[in-house]
Amino acid sequence: MFEDTASGKNARRPGLKRALRRLKPGDVLVVWKLDRLGRSVRDLITLVSELQARGVNFRSLTDSIDTSTAAGRFFFHVMSALVEMERELIVERTRAGLVAAREQGRIGGRRRVMTTEVVERCRRMLGTGATRQQIADVIGVDVKTIYKYLPAT
Structure with a gap:
């Protein structure tokens, strides 16, 4: 079992790197949730494609994705696209919220100590x-x- 505490967005994840090095044909990479593996559809698809080329399957427990089946591979691609869309929506909402706050005279960040x-x-x-x-x-x-x-x- 390998574990990382970093988010899927973070590229430096030693636990994932160790796990990927140890996987061999017939193994299954199991993750708790798809967005823990990566946030970019391109990165997720690339990783799963590389795993499949090595004879390694992928399974996401909470998203019910199992790439050992055709339906699982299809579902993986659909879920990956939805994960990226959700992330982009969050970014858009955050930016809109910051703009609205600025328009109301509020600025982000913590208060200056050294006034x-x-x-x-x-x-x-x-x-x-x-x-x-x-x-x-x-x-x-x-x-x-x-x-x-x-x-x-």
Whole structure:
């Protein structure tokens, strides 16, 4: 059994790579869900085609896909297309949501810690003899952040 905790979108997945190296003719690559293997239809089809060329079948437990049968191969192609379409819809909705939020004056990301007021407070602390590390501890940021705003002269 091999396991990866990365998403199907991530190309660096050591568990999958180890499993693929060990597969031999007659083996079956079993995954929990199709979208855990990959998100691109092209990548999924390429991978399953390579497996079939090596005599290895593919089975997705929750999607009921088994490429050892003609119906399973057909279903695999249909499901792959649906997975990619769903991913594209999510991306479209996310982008539309970000645009709508921007139009309402909201911007994404976290709030800045180092506001003008905080930087000025850091300058005053430095002027009274505090070290950059002490300032970082008080403000709750890494000392590198303090050096970014208050470089050593």
